Amino acid sequence: MKRKLLALLLAAAMVLSLAACGSKEGSDLPGITAGKTIKIGFVGFLSGQDAYLGQGAKMALEDYIEELNAKGGILGKKVELIAYDIGMDPNTETANACNRLIQQDKVVAIIGPESTEQAMVAIPIVTEGKVPMVVTTASNPLVTVAEDGTLNKYMYRMCFTDPYQGTALANFAYNDLGLRNTAFLGDVTNIYCEGIQNCYRDEFTKIGGSIATEEGMMASDVDFRAQLTTIAESGADSILLATGSYKVVSFVAKQMRQLGLDLTLLGVDGWYANELLDLAGPELEGSFMTNMVSDDDPIFADYIEKFTAKHPGTTPNVYAYYALDAMMSIEWAINQAGVANSTEIMNKLETMKDVPVFTDKLTIEPDTHNPHNKTVSIIQITDSQFKTYKLYTPEDK
């Protein structure tokens, strides 16, 4: 028994010694104030099968910060990006990476992660550390506003939320395309998919449409013929394929053509990857999807050209654009505050109103920390390219 007690005591002593190492910051402002350089953290998928989410974003951020430093940095201080990968075990790694960024690296703000689940994990960590986190594409409302309606003060979002997108798509399908009977094909274990499906269902049935059938799948599946056959028999005129994986989209599109199914395929911003068009461009002809940006807009052309010249073989994606938006917002907030302090940045981000960032003019809603009236791009795939079909901007209620 003594031996065991000893082991316990030793373990406790170890823990205590670790706790004793903690030191206080030498600033009167709460949170973290930048020292010689302004450190900005980035948390995202840089490896693994979802690496396309974060790699482009990291490159874009590095390029931007290089330019920024060449111009003298922010408030005369150099900016440094510290990027951590969460590709191996995303949730635990997000917790570790955020703790490390805040405790060890002393960043004043964190950009990312890309998905809702990881953003949820980060909430208590950034709140405790008093460091604002600007998520790029984590679109579930719960990221910024908790279930009980309280605001997660330190969380900001650059993209629109799932309800916003689902509602826009339902309206577009009903009014513009004249669709009345949609079938769902989605991964119900995925928050993103379920969020969009729920909102689409609510809005679409409210305005008079109906849902033919709801078919499940898994993101790792490669064969969808069984579900597609059921959908064909259900009499649906369209399929909503709410997935964040472009591989799934390409499989579904190809198998639809093989089965001779000629239904309108409706997609979401998770489709948006140039790789998709290489895989299944012709099969997706005529499909519609909602998106966060329309980068066939000429204003993006210069940037895309510059990016591809610098990083041969890669093109920037929406995750890169939104990371830049986040970076520019943080830059704006530091300039406004006049000091690179994490709580000051948090306070200033809330006051953003028509601030020009990379993709758009950004207004942040102070009560939800979401962008206000963000434009939804409706994109049609024509000639194996993403072409903007229509811009949908909600009006103030």
Place this chain on the structure above:
Amino acid sequence: MQYFGSVLTLAGINMIMVIGLAVLVGYTGLFSMGHAGFMMIGAYTAVIFYKYLGVPFAVCILLSGVFSVIIGLVIGYPTMRSRLTGDQFAIAMMGFGEAIRMIVSNTEPVFNGALGISGFPKLTSLWVVTLLVALGLILMFNFIKSAYGKNCIAVREQEIAAEIMGVDIVKTKVIALAVSAFYVGVGGALFAFYMTFISPAMIAASKSSDLLAGVVFGGMGSISGPAIAGGALAILPEILRAFSTWRLVIYGVLFVVVMLFKPEGLLGYREISFKPVIRFFGRLFGKKTAAESVKTDNRNGGDADE
């Protein structure tokens, strides 16, 4: 130094689950590819009891273990009855793990489907985890030394011989499964209360193989080996951060290297002995403790032979 605390906490949670699985995989010789299912059960049980029924945290942790055991018995008894061995059992458990994930994902009331449950505080601290790791290790060592533990080893080594000797094979295997389910369930609960958010996608099927890797990596007939491996495998990716995107490759290569040169795992069939430490303290504190430690040493020595 909260960062180290965070890494250690997650490593501790992993340790608890890996030593739980070690009883089943290492000692009883039944491979399981679906213990993430128990983690999910544990996590959701604890969260639901805490959030909707207002049960205290400590009780929730216990309940999550108990629920995992109940489900473990439900799935375990029929599979053991029908004498599923080796690969068959591993695949059956894989199906079980996926089934649990699908059930949770598709149950809207209470479980909230894929959206998961949020809105509960962070209650898992390094203290709680350290305490439970210590407690878990002590109980596990005692279990292994008990008649049940010896039965498990007998079943692993020669099932038919064990049966002839009068060992109830089905009961032994079910008990081993229940013990592992309890540990993994508790681990799941601690994980949920550390993340303050739980959704089915967070406990993916790959978690099962991670746990299994911990046991194989640590040693197939050891508790301290898997305990160390479970902690190390959770900490390693953080240490490898310096290598940026190459770290997954390095992680994989390290795995292959260890398995090539030490196929029996880090500790194989041995346990870490406290002998030198005890002797040292024995000398410090006088004869009585020394005499006591010699007695425990003998017990330890007996273990090592197995």
